[in-house]
Amino acid sequence: MTLTAQHRTTILEVAREARASKTSVSRYFSEERKRLSPDMQARIAAAACHLGYRPNQMARSLKGGHSGLIGMLVADIRNPFSVAVMHGVEQACREHGLSLMVCNTDNDPAQERERLALLATYRVEGLVINAAGSPDRELQAWVEEGIPLVLLDRELSDVDAEFVGLDNAQAIDLALDHLQAQGYGDLLYLSEPTDQASPRQVRLTCFLQGVAARGLDGEVHCQPLMEHDALQRAIGDFLARSGKRHRALLCANGNATLAAIRALQTLGARLGETGLMGIDELDWCKLITPGITTLAQPTEAIGRSAVACLMALLSDSTTTTLRRHAPELIVRGSTQCPAP
Amino acid sequence: MTLTAQHRTTILEVAREARASKTSVSRYFSEERKRLSPDMQARIAAAACHLGYRPNQMARSLKGGHSGLIGMLVADIRNPFSVAVMHGVEQACREHGLSLMVCNTDNDPAQERERLALLATYRVEGLVINAAGSPDRELQAWVEEGIPLVLLDRELSDVDAEFVGLDNAQAIDLALDHLQAQGYGDLLYLSEPTDQASPRQVRLTCFLQGVAARGLDGEVHCQPLMEHDALQRAIGDFLARSGKRHRALLCANGNATLAAIRALQTLGARLGETGLMGIDELDWCKLITPGITTLAQPTEAIGRSAVACLMALLSDSTTTTLRRHAPELIVRGSTQCPAP
DNA sequence: TTGTATGCGTTATCAT
DNA sequence: ATGATAACGCATACAA
Secondary structure, three states: OOOOOOOOOOHHHHHHHOOOOHHHHHHHOOHHHHHOOHHHHHHHHHHHHHHOOOOOHHHHHHHHOOOOEEEEEEOOOOOHHHHHHHHHHHHHHHHOOOEEEEEEOOOOHHHHHHHHHHHHHOOOOEEEEOOOOOOHHHHHHHHHOOOOEEEEOOOOOOOOOEEEEEOHHHHHHHHHHHHHHHOEEEEEEEEOOOOOOHHHHHHHHHHHHHHHHHOOEEEEEEOOOOOHHHHHHHHHHHHHOOOOOEEEEEEOOHHHHHHHHHHHHHHOOOEOOEEEEEEOOOHHHHOOOOOOEEEEOOHHHHHHHHHHHHHHHHOOOOOOOOOEEOOEEEOOHHHOOOOO | OOOOOOOOOOHHHHHHHOOOOHHHHHHHOOHHHHHOOHHHHHHHHHHHHHHOOOOOHHHHHHHHOOOOEEEEEEOOOOOHHHHHHHHHHHHHHHHOOOEEEEEEOOOOHHHHHHHHHHHHHOOOOEEEEOOOOOOHHHHHHHHHOOOOEEEEOOOOOOOOOEEEEEOHHHHHHHHHHHHHHOOEEEEEEEEOOOOOOHHHHHHHHHHHHHHHHHOOEEEEEEOOOOOHHHHHHHHHHHHHOOOOOEEEEEEOOHHHHHHHHHHHHHHOOOEOOEEEEEEOOOHHHHOOOOOOEEEEOOHHHHHHHHHHHHHHHHOOOOOOOOOEEOOEEEOOHHHOOOOO
16 A cells, blocks of 8 residues: 655746746745746746645745744633634734744643743744743743744743733723722722732732722732632621621632632622622623623734734834733623612 | 844754764754763753754754644634634644644635645644635645645545544434433524534434434524524524423534523523523533533543544554544533423 | 765845 | 755765
């Protein structure tokens, strides 16, 4: 039995069939096509089409140092927020004639380092990083080689690169304003531990400051969401304690919102009477009766913005693009206080 | 102002610094490392580390025809099911020392063709395809070039490639068995139009056959889910019509389930009294009171299986891997018939 | 154990 | 307008 042929036609074969030189064929597939005579163009087109020729990108990039590749590191590909941003990144790349190589790190710094090395291996021309750990050292090396970096959603202190993401300070302000306006005065902030992940730190800090500035009561629960019992106890205590101000939960992200709802359901709390609000808009937020009030991140815009930033760095242009994006407040029943 | 250096160290520079030949350095980074003397290994290691050397994968693949790349076409990257499968694919690839290049097609056949051409350009060694349209012609070309293909979730009639995905027939059987056992006898099947996407066709057909075989009443609504009014009317009619058997909805996928819940909520139907069951398990299924009964697809396993299939084709081995995976029934309150 | 030489498919430089 | 030729960075057959 014959084995696989594995043969892709090369520029040379096209040249032969078109009675032309390699150079001409190469020109045909580059910006210099117009320099070729109509007759030659026709012959090459015919031959290339007939043989199903596609320029070998590997050879191309070897020669010119142009891989046409943008790398992207995603901390958790199963997070819908990350996917939505990635979608924006991919679209923008396509519009710029670039391809995207996505690497998931599953929030593991070791994998992150590995994937970073891998992307280096493929000579990506730019990097969009949703960091899992703190690969500052590795990234600084990229910077020094002159490869543009953009930090997505999570900032890194020790690396000299642009940041693109949500305006977290504005988000928390918006949330607090809304909750206060709806009549809630006693707030519990729910977040995963803030180690490493910078937006969590920023949001938490802003919450504490904002609460103080507004004269609200504010409390914080920062534990892994996996520990369902601890979460439930914390929420239970919060709801049970004395105080005459209306109580509300503010969730730092989609996962926290999900966990909070589970806990509230088990506790038999009524949404609205107990306020609930979360950062990140998800499919099901409108399904849970009476609807969950959220702050939606402009995910597509953030993704596109990251690429715009990269392109600006690549072309050494000075055009500056929006880096901290405003969230959109989506009001639903979960912050409808019965007696404001 | 100085511009970016953009210089990555090459094998030659390492060779010089290590007082060795290119060949030795090359060997050091291949399977032949053991053939080098300890002293030489040490020198190369030092030099490579010092210079931050990484073999250029582009050059490598140009030489050996080994790109180390697997391509994946995803019809809708924003579908959590697709992402979960992709996660499995990526993991498996990594374990085999391969990298994954993912291309989203947004369910657009034109983009699909484009991305396919792009992947060809990067000389991917295998292809995992979650088809948007019917790129049979293009794919057959790949087959003839001896590049292994695996069809994911959606089958294509005219292309000679393996299929990996859910065992749809079994899934529908399981669903019908469960609904019948719970006491539901009048069923409405909810699906998006079955054009192109093969699993929809298979599921629909199996539903009709299964209903007939079991002596159940079965009805079908196959419209775009966007048309919320039509859907609501259809469900409303279904619930309002006479008949003494208990009624249940069976949803062909996660999106259909989502749409069904919205409609049922608007209609004021009580879940359980009106049965509801869906294919695809999602985060929020346990949150909607009293919980949605689902058939979970073994997404990770499907993804890994696709790569296993690819590897088998690549190594010309005859080991056969599981291609049609069984779903897992997750019983919740939405199929708890009050009076069976 | 180590090194030399050649070629992978392409583009850039220099011709004609 | 077109072509010959030399790199690009690496792996391999062959030589020592």
